Amino acid sequence: MAIHDSSETMDLMLQHASVRNFTDEKIPTETLHAIIEAGRAASSWKNFQSYSIISVSKQATKEQIYAFQPQKSILAASHFLVFVGDLNRAEKAVKLHTPDFYPDGSENLLISSVDASLAAQNTLLAAESLGYGGVIVGLIRDQAADISKILDLPDYTYPIFGLALGVPAQSNAVKPRLPYETVVFEETYQVQEASVITAYDQLQQDYAGERRAGSSWSERVAAQFGQVPQSATLENLRDKKLMKKHHKI
Ligand SMILES: Cc1cc2nc3c(=O)[nH]c(=O)nc-3n(C[C@H](O)[C@H](O)[C@H](O)COP(=O)(O)O)c2cc1C
Known part of the structure; x- marks a missing residue:
């Protein structure tokens, strides 16, 4: 399809390719702050902003996460931002007005997961606009409980994915x-x-x-959806009071 309309922003979006290898150079603190602020400008359900971002820059913490989910991008990243679905703040707001609080179930999971995802994509794009690169790391969910422990995640929160950010050591072709x-x-x-x-x-x-x-694309789809989903997410959601015991998914 011919593209008749374009802008610098759209050109940047069309150049997106995940980056998994980074140089040792760190993203300056103020720059990271600015990138995340741009990310947080994303829309959210009723402006509830039902997510938190844990910015991991200590190598020791990255190594702890890597021990459970050995992806090199986690270790190599300047910062590993963990996007957390978060109704913990919501609990505080609710309790100001009523003792009733129903944080669990699929609707609430969608609210927080979508909010976090929009902010994360905005964050990645902001980083890319400054010449940084990154990759979303969703497989940390396979070890949701361990990652939650490392990051001290409280009730009503769950890790959705990490975002490894840094200075690209190598660029990939656009897929x-x-x-x-x-x-x-x-x-x-x-x-x-x-x-x-x-x-x-x-x-x-x-x-x-x-x-x-x-391994073809459809074989990879089959490997994902042709088997029963991993149970670590569900177990962790139950533990954090975001799913009732009888919920099956
Ligand atoms: C929710 C989500 C989870 C992902 N998890 C991983 C991951 O654990 N490891 C990884 O290397 N890439 C991961 N990716 C990156 C995708 O593999 C990548 O975006 C996709 O193959 C398209 O490639 P591109 O981003 O280079 O265009 C994830 C992407 C998304 C959106």
């Missing part, structure tokens, strides 16, 4: 997205044929070349 028509529909939903998937497998393979030999 092709699914075709526009596969994802964006006019007026009503259009269920897609499997041929759309195999065509994208081919596109991804052409992009990835040797690096992805043996």
Whole structure:
């Protein structure tokens, strides 16, 4: 599809590629502060801002997290920002007015997860606009309880993902997205044929070349959604009083 309208911001967005290798250079504190403030300008559900951000810069803490989730980007990052779904502040606000508090369940999880995600994407984009790079690290959820312990997360909070930020040591090619028509529909939903998937497998393979030999995009989708989800998230949500014991997902 030809792009007729563009802006510096859109050009920056279209250049996005996750960065997993960083130099030793640190992001100056004031710069990081400014990046996060830009991130926090994102919209949130009713302006509730149901998330917190734990900025991890101590190498010892990064190593603790890495011990549970060994991804090099965590260690190499200047800062590892952990985005936390947070109804702990909400509890304080609610209790000013009523003893009733219902923080659990899927609707509330969506509220806090969406709020945090919008802020995180804004944060990453702000960092990229200054020449920094980063990657979202969602697999920390596989060890949600351990990560929560390291970060002292209280009741009504849960780690959603980390955002490793730093000075890129290496830049990656932009990954092709699914075709526009596969994802964006006019007026009503259009269920897609499997041929759309195999065509994208081919596109991804052409992009990835040797690096992805043996594993296609749809095989990776199957590896994720073709098995029962990991249970660490649910267990941690129950522990933090964000899911009732009888909730199955
Ligand atoms: C919620 C979420 C979790 C992610 N978790 C990880 C992760 O644990 N490790 C990783 O290397 N990349 C992770 N990523 C990055 C994606 O793999 C990456 O965004 C995707 O492959 C598209 O590539 P791009 O960002 O370079 O365009 C995550 C992205 C999102 C949005």
